[in-house]
Amino acid sequence: ERSTRTSALTGAGMMADGTLVPLLANLGSAAAAADAVAKGAEGVGLFRTEFLFLDQAEAPTVEAQQAEYTALLSAFAGRKVVVRALDAGADKPLSFLNDAAEENPALGLRGLRALRANEQILRDQLTALANAAAVTDADLWVMAPMVSTVEETRYFTALGRELGLQTLGVMVEVPSAALLADRILADADFASIGTNDLTQYTLAADRLLGSVAAFQDPWHPAVLRLVGEVGRAGAALGKPVGVCGEAAADPLLAVVLVGLGVTSLSMSPAALADVRGELALYSLEQAQQFAAVALAANSAFEAKAAVVEALSDSP
Ligand code: PEP
Numbered sequence: 001e002r003s004t005r006t007s008a009l010t011g012a013g014m015m016a017d018g019t020l021v022p023l024l025a026n027l028g029s030a031a032a033a034a035d036a037v038a039k040g041a042e043g044v045g046l047f048r049t050e051f052l053f054l055d056q057a058e059a060p061t062v063e064a065q066q067a068e069y070t071a072l073l074s075a076f077a078g079r080k081v082v083v084r085a086l087d088a089g090a091d092k093p094l095s096f097l098n099d100a101a102e103e104n105p106a107l108g109l110r111g112l113r114a115l116r117a118n119e120q121i122l123r124d125q126l127t128a129l130a131n132a133a134a135v136t137d138a139d140l141w142v143m144a145p146m147v148s149t150v151e152e153t154r155y156f157t158a159l160g161r162e163l164g165l166q167t168l169g170v171m172v173e174v175p176s177a178a179l180l181a182d183r184i185l186a187d188a189d190f191a192s193i194g195t196n197d198l199t200q201y202t203l204a205a206d207r208l209l210g211s212v213a214a215f216q217d218p219w220h221p222a223v224l225r226l227v228g229e230v231g232r233a234g235a236a237l238g239k240p241v242g243v244c245g246e247a248a249a250d251p252l253l254a255v256v257l258v259g260l261g262v263t264s265l266s267m268s269p270a271a272l273a274d275v276r277g278e279l280a281l282y283s284l285e286q287a288q289q290f291a292a293v294a295l296a297a298n299s300a301f302e303a304k305a306a307v308v309e310a311l312s313d314s315p
């Protein structure tokens with residue numbers, strides 16, 4: 001019954017059958033941590049580090065980064081904190097890292113590709129993170145943005161381990177990574193699906209371009225099928241699969257994502273209470289039924305409508 005929606009602001013994300021789904025926060029600075037905790041975040045699922053690098057002539061020092069990461073980890077003592085390595089390029093260009101002359105920057109040297117071309121910046125960032133982890137007791141996980149191959153996964157996880165980090169994963173936001181999730185998760189400790197970019201690349205529609213905004217809908221069955229690939233691979237290998245794109249903040253879509261095998265959801269703190277309330281209404285088995293219904297649709301619109309109909313029929 002939708003009227004039984006719980007309004008608990010805090011507490012662990014839990015489905016009606018007791019299945020736990022950690023609800024985490026997307027943060028852009030350590031200063032935002034206290035608000036996220038107050039809104040019930042169980043940890044951090046995406047710490048975007050771009051702000052440290054924006055409006056700078058060059059990359060910040062190891063010491064400057066370490067101070068920020070230490071502040072973040074201290075705010076989440078004993079909890080999981082997923083930090084993303086710098087994701088520069090495309091919608092987040094940096095003058096000292098990206099080539100402004102690229103004609104298609106979303107398909108260019110962005111994310112991990114740009115870091116590899118400037119490896120010292122990546123080494124410094126991973127070193128700062130390892131140093132911060134050593135003086136705090138949060139559970140630090142570090143992931144790379146815009147990974148598109150198994151080889152990039154191996155490169156990133158090996159470098160992270162060399163620099164003292166323990167839990168290393170990748171973002172799945174390119175269709176190639178979703179399609180090879182079983183191979184990628186053989187090398188990575190976890191995956192986090194970025195549905196904003198995954199939708200952009202799956203539908204071939206620039207996420208910043210208003211004229212194609214209608215394509216930027218993560219309810220699209222093509223996107224959901226890719227999410228399901230990653231969920232299946234994670235379940236088979238016993239590796240966690242999160243979602244940290246905007247899709248996780250849509251309460252009904254969050255239920256569908258869990259039904260596709262996603263094991264944690266990360267979102268803007270303002271969305272946590274509604275997602276927590278919606279998840280509590282359904283069992284994992286119901287979520288799996290809704291996922292099957294959504295996958296069988298032909299469009300984003302039909303997928304959502306079919307799930308809304310299915311849940312009004314469900315006990
Ligand atoms: C995403 O692509 O879904 C994501 C979470 O990363 P960003 O929005 O920062 O590109």
Ligand code: MG
Nearest residue numbers: 173194196197
């Ligand atoms: Mg992204």
